[in-house]
Amino acid sequence: MATIIGNWANAVGDVGDLEEAKGLHLRSAEVERRAGKPEVYAVGSELEALRIDAMRGEAEAALPEIESRLERVRDWWRRSRAGESVAEAPDRTVLGRALVSGHDIAKEANLRLKRWQACLDLLEENESVKQALGENEVELAGTRFNRYAPLLRLGRLDEAQRVLEGCLSAGVVAREARCLSALANVWKERNEIGQAIALERQALAVCNTLPDPSDRAISHHNLGNYYEKAGQQAESTAHTLAAGAYFLVVGRRDHLTTWSGNLGIRAGRALAAGERYRLPRLESVLAHEEFAALRQFLDGHNVDRAALQAELDRLAEQAHEEASGADDSPSGEPLPELARLLKPILAAAAAGRDVEPLLAEFRERLVEMGGDESQVDALLETIGSDLAAMRNKA
Numbered sequence: 001m002a003t004i005i006g007n008w009a010n011a012v013g014d015v016g017d018l019e020e021a022k023g024l025h026l027r028s029a030e031v032e033r034r035a036g037k038p039e040v041y042a043v044g045s046e047l048e049a050l051r052i053d054a055m056r057g058e059a060e061a062a063l064p065e066i067e068s069r070l071e072r073v074r075d076w077w078r079r080s081r082a083g084e085s086v087a088e089a090p091d092r093t094v095l096g097r098a099l100v101s102g103h104d105i106a107k108e109a110n111l112r113l114k115r116w117q118a119c120l121d122l123l124e125e126n127e128s129v130k131q132a133l134g135e136n137e138v139e140l141a142g143t144r145f146n147r148y149a150p151l152l153r154l155g156r157l158d159e160a161q162r163v164l165e166g167c168l169s170a171g172v173v174a175r176e177a178r179c180l181s182a183l184a185n186v187w188k189e190r191n192e193i194g195q196a197i198a199l200e201r202q203a204l205a206v207c208n209t210l211p212d213p214s215d216r217a218i219s220h221h222n223l224g225n226y227y228e229k230a231g232q233q234a235e236s237t238a239h240t241l242a243a244g245a246y247f248l249v250v251g252r253r254d255h256l257t258t259w260s261g262n263l264g265i266r267a268g269r270a271l272a273a274g275e276r277y278r279l280p281r282l283e284s285v286l287a288h289e290e291f292a293a294l295r296q297f298l299d300g301h302n303v304d305r306a307a308l309q310a311e312l313d314r315l316a317e318q319a320h321e322e323a324s325g326a327d328d329s330p331s332g333e334p335l336p337e338l339a340r341l342l343k344p345i346l347a348a349a350a351a352g353r354d355v356e357p358l359l360a361e362f363r364e365r366l367v368e369m370g371g372d373e374s375q376v377d378a379l380l381e382t383i384g385s386d387l388a389a390m391r392n393k394a
Helices: 001-012 018-034 039-055 059-081 092-110 117-130 137-145 148-153 155-170 175-188 193-207 213-231 233-250 253-272 284-285 288-302 305-324 334-350 356-368 375-392
Strands: none
Touching: 039 059, 039 092, 059 092, 059 117, 092 117, 117 137, 117 148, 137 155, 137 213, 148 155, 148 175, 148 334, 155 175, 175 193, 175 213, 193 213, 213 253, 213 305, 233 253, 233 284, 233 288, 253 305, 253 375, 284 288, 284 305, 288 305, 356 375
16 A cells, blocks of 8 residues: 555656645555554655655755655665664665665755755765665666766866766767766856867757657757857757757647746847847758758657747747836746746846845746756856846946
């Protein structure tokens, strides 16, 4: 019964009902204890409930509870590894998996609190446990890959690069695309935009051979950002449009939220320069061989290109209206909500006040709205650059 409840909790969480999912995880823990199962099962369920707290922006309150349970599992693991019989966790494989999951949940909370070194420590410990469980090199490479983001945040770019290059040698095609894209981000942080573009183009080439169109869309989105930084506007808008087309067709509202936010910021930047931000026409983009994979995807899914163009036009117009201060866009759409959240940030920046707390709140709200965290961070970087430019002009 506890297993059924736990699986149902995961399914409920996947469709966004986090409160219900948390309650089910806690109920699973109660059932496991009443059934007399080893304590490691109940603690694992409680940790999953705490994961949901961290996901909902309550990481600071949840972290002490996560750490206390994680320490119990660590102690059982140490004792088991020393040859002791552990009544709370007699099956070492189950215990090891519970510890791996606990590491992941603690990392999630620390990531949200920007405790980058703690994330690295947890990932190192996680890899050690996985090695003890006999995980293969491909799985271990995936764990090492996760070190890249905190290393990047700590400014340890050379280490991040070494980690990613090591992951590339594992030879997994799906991970190759992620590694190449992450390496592009490392070079972007070094302000070597040409190298970032070259690596992201390699990532896109790999993505175009894989079945998931969302990966291609994210790569196009990244290229749109990099080309914009390089001042290559035509290339930027073409890749931005390609990303939006993919997101619309596959129904990825989470990514579309961030994409729309970027569109609004670019529209505002263009207006400030006395111009209007425009996306190219879909058909003109599809005419280029560079976008052959998108053309084949649309044809293969029998997409009505005229209807898709109309939706892209609507979002572009909405971005322009929001940037112009218009307030007649349909309620419930991403851009009006983003504009409302941005107003206090811009006001604080104009007044010379600290905007960091407001930016943190803005990030949390975007994630709650379903935005992809890596893209949300890229959007925040764009906002930060614009705010810095505002301060320099003041």
